Amino acid sequence: MASRISSASKQAELLKDQGNLYFKKERFGAAIDAYTEAITLCSDVPVYWTNRALCHRKRNEWERMESDCRKALELDKHAVKAHYMLGLALLQRECYAEAVKHLEKALELSRGGKPTSYMVEEIWRELAKAKYIEWEVVSNARRKKQKEVREICEKALKEEYEAAVKKLKDKEGKLNDIKQLNDTRISDMSMGEVILIEDDERVDSGEMEADDFQSTVDTSKVSELSRLNLLYKERLQALSEIFNKAGSPDKPAEIPEYLCCGITMDIFRDPVITPSGVTYERAVLLEHLRKVGKFDPLTRADLQPNQVVSNLAIKEGVQAFLAENGQMGSFSSVIIYERWSFGGFV
Amino acid sequence: MSTSTPQKTLSRIAAHRLQKELAEWQANPPTGFKHKATDDIQLWIIEVTGAPGTLYENEQYYLQVDFPEQYPMEAPQVIFVKDPPMHPHIYSNGHICLDILYDSWSPAMTVSSICMSILSMLSSSTSKERPPDNDRYVRNCRNGRSPKETRWWFHDDKV
Numbered sequence: 001m002a003s004r005i006s007s008a009s010k011q012a013e014l015l016k017d018q019g020n021l022y023f024k025k026e027r028f029g030a031a032i033d034a035y036t037e038a039i040t041l042c043s044d045v046p047v048y049w050t051n052r053a054l055c056h057r058k059r060n061e062w063e064r065m066e067s068d069c070r071k072a073l074e075l076d077k078h079a080v081k082a083h084y085m086l087g088l089a090l091l092q093r094e095c096y097a098e099a100v101k102h103l104e105k106a107l108e109l110s111r112g113g114k115p116t117s118y119m120v121e122e123i124w125r126e127l128a129k130a131k132y133i134e135w136e137v138v139s140n141a142r143r144k145k146q147k148e149v150r151e152i153c154e155k156a157l158k159e160e161y162e163a164a165v166k167k168l169k170d171k172e173g174k175l176n177d178i179k180q181l182n183d184t185r186i187s188d189m190s191m192g193e194v195i196l197i198e199d200d201e202r203v204d205s206g207e208m209e210a211d212d213f214q215s216t217v218d219t220s221k222v223s224e225l226s227r228l229n230l231l232y233k234e235r236l237q238a239l240s241e242i243f244n245k246a247g248s249p250d251k252p253a254e255i256p257e258y259l260c261c262g263i264t265m266d267i268f269r270d271p272v273i274t275p276s277g278v279t280y281e282r283a284v285l286l287e288h289l290r291k292v293g294k295f296d297p298l299t300r301a302d303l304q305p306n307q308v309v310s311n312l313a314i315k316e317g318v319q320a321f322l323a324e325n326g327q328m329g330s331f332s333s334v335i336i337y338e339r340w341s342f343g344g345f346v
Numbered sequence: 347m348s349t350s351t352p353q354k355t356l357s358r359i360a361a362h363r364l365q366k367e368l369a370e371w372q373a374n375p376p377t378g379f380k381h382k383a384t385d386d387i388q389l390w391i392i393e394v395t396g397a398p399g400t401l402y403e404n405e406q407y408y409l410q411v412d413f414p415e416q417y418p419m420e421a422p423q424v425i426f427v428k429d430p431p432m433h434p435h436i437y438s439n440g441h442i443c444l445d446i447l448y449d450s451w452s453p454a455m456t457v458s459s460i461c462m463s464i465l466s467m468l469s470s471s472t473s474k475e476r477p478p479d480n481d482r483y484v485r486n487c488r489n490g491r492s493p494k495e496t497r498w499w500f501h502d503d504k505v
Contacts, residue, residue, distance in 0.1 A: 263418060263453045264359055265366040284359070284419075288453050291419050297454035 012042040019051060028055045046072040050081045057085060062092045080109045084123050087130065096134030103127040124269075131322075143247060150243045157239065161232035165225065172221055259318050262298060263288065268318050273311040276301050282308070356388060360417040364388070367456055379461045388413045391427070392461065400469040407431050409464065410440075411457055421451035423494050424460060432474035435467060439484045441493040442467075443477065448494060 019034035035052035042048070053068035069086035072079050083106035090099035107123045255267045261281040270282040276299040280288075288297055289305050296303045356364065364387050371381055382391040390411040396402025407430065412423040424447050426440035435443040446455060446463055477483070487496075 263363075265363050284453070287419055291416075292451065292453060295452070297452045300452065 008041045009045075012038040012045065012048070015041070016045075016048055016051065019055075023051070023055060026058075028058045031055045044075055046076040046079045046082065049075070050079060050085065053082070053085050057088065062089045065089045066093075078109055080106050080119065083109065084119075084126070087123075088126060091126070091130050091133070094137075096130055096137060099130045100127065100134055103130055146243060146247055150239070153239055154236065157232065157235050161228060164228050168221070168224055168228070256321070259314065259321055267321070268311075268314055271311040271314040271318070272308040273314075274299075274301075274303055275307050276303075279311045279314050280308075282310075356413065356415055356417070360413065360415065361387070363418060364413060367458070370456075371458060376458050376461050376465075378465055382408075390457065392457075394461070394465065394468075396431075397465060397469045401471055401474055402431055402468050405431065409461070411460075418453035418455070421447055421455075421494070422457070422460070423447075423492055424464070425493060431468060432476060433468060433471050434473065434475055434477055436477075437480050437483055437487075438476055439487055441483070441487065441496070448496075 015034045015038035019031045019038065022028070022031035022034060032052055032055045035048050035055065038045070038048045039052070049068045049072035053065045053072065056062070056065035056068060065085055066089035069082045069089065072082035073086065076082070083102045087099045087101075087103035087106060090096075090102065103123060103126055107120065107127055110119050110123060259267050261268055261271070261279070261284065263284045264281050266281075268279070268281055271279045272282045272285060273279045274285075274296045276296045278296060278298045280297070285297070285308060286305055289303065294303055295301060368381070368387065375381065378395045378397055380393040380395075382393060384391060390409075390413075392409040392411060394407045394409055396405040396407075398404070408427045410425055410427045414420040414422065424442060426436060426442065430436050430438060430440045437443070442464065444463060444467060446452075446460065483496075487493075
């Protein structure tokens with residue numbers, strides 16, 4: 001019995017090797033068949049599933065890729081490649097939040113291994129893209145909603161203002177009706193003044209001609225109208241400030257200088273601090289120590305590679321910034337991250 | 347000036363840094379310098395105006411900054427083009443004897459900081475003359491050698 005199991009697993013391993021060979025030759029169909037046979041023999045080996053998933057990926061068969069990845073994760077929830085490819089498949093389906101979750105998991109798991117492996121770079125890139133798209137989708141929806149609410153608020157303020165003005169005019173109208181019995185000139189005046197509410201000087205000069213009693217009434221009415229007008233404008237201003245503030249997370253933000261490395265002039269990924277107290281991007285600083293010289297680039301103090309330590313505070317700062325600003329702020333920054341795959345610097 | 351460098355491609359890090367430096371320069375140019383627009387981000391031409399109250403007051407010179415593929419791990423090549431200023435550290439072929447451009451380069455330096463160093467070098471000059479070894483040096487560079495290939499021994503800081 002035991003030997004049969006072992007021979008089945010041996011056979012499956014052979015099939016996997018065969019699949020890998022086909023894969024290298026880009027014969028993905030044949031590779032899928034080989035992996036499928038391996039799975040039939042031994043369905044509990046996650047690698048068979050992830051390898052087949054990779055073939056599906058090459059053939060853009062996203063649904064199959066997704067289900068193979070899920071199967072692999074059932075068998076091994078720490079399968080980096082399964083998390084990674086599942087993330088990609090979810091991106092295709094526009095399930096950004098879930099895609100981000102799996103890509104983050106993949107990144108976390110792969111960092112535990114070799115920190116500079118090509119896998120990390122690839123995952124990082126995809127994650128950056130996913131996060132940006134996710135942010136964009138969410139922020140677009142939020143912007144739309146905010147615009148709607150803002151329009152409603154503005155309309156309400158306007159209506160309230162107009163109603164208040166109307167009420168004032170009605171009140172004035174009644175007063176005028178009474179006064180008209182005494183002096184018809186007054187109603188003409190006030191008509192003129194209603195039009196002139198925003199032009200105090202001209203109203204003032206008009207008042208000069210009126211008698212003392214009329215002047216008092218007009219002044220109070222004019223000041224009441226301009227008070228209403230001012231209040232309305234202030235409220236519009238306040239409203240606009242509120243919405244601008246609320247909308248600021250949806251605008252791509254500049255990366256603050258203190259989160260940027262002086263050498264790369266880009267946001268930190270893996271910041272390290274030197275004994276001089278200066279923080280640099282780890283890979284680039286080590287490159288400098290290797291190629292340029294054993295000194296702190298900024299202070300020129302002697303510096304050995306073993307003297308640098310992670311700057312966790314800055315790292316957290318970067319994470320907070322990225323979380324608040326839709327990962328990259330702008331899509332072009334995603335491309336910046338590709339530089340780490342450039343061989344010379346890692 | 348025939349400092350011919352073969353067309354090279356910048357590393358991603360270099361490309362990104364140059365874009366950042368150019369943007370920073372445009373937003374906040376160092377006093378006395380003007381970047382002449384070219385369509386090549388790897389080759390900057392910069393106009394220098396001598397600082398007021400110095401021997402080079404209101405005189406105009408041109409710097410050519412050529413960025414290597416591995417910038418900023420490697421210093422850019424900086425030379426004067428057209429008529430180089432008469433200066434004890436500047437050769438008639440435009441090469442500049444300034445340690446930060448060679449042995450003392452640090453990736454934390456920028457085009458902007460190089461420019462400031464060059465301007466301060468000009469400003470501190472007390473006589474308009476060529477380095478004593480000018481003729482010999484220029485003769486040795488006739489084949490278009492880059493100043494970065496020179497083994498410099500640096501003149502002291504007092505001009």
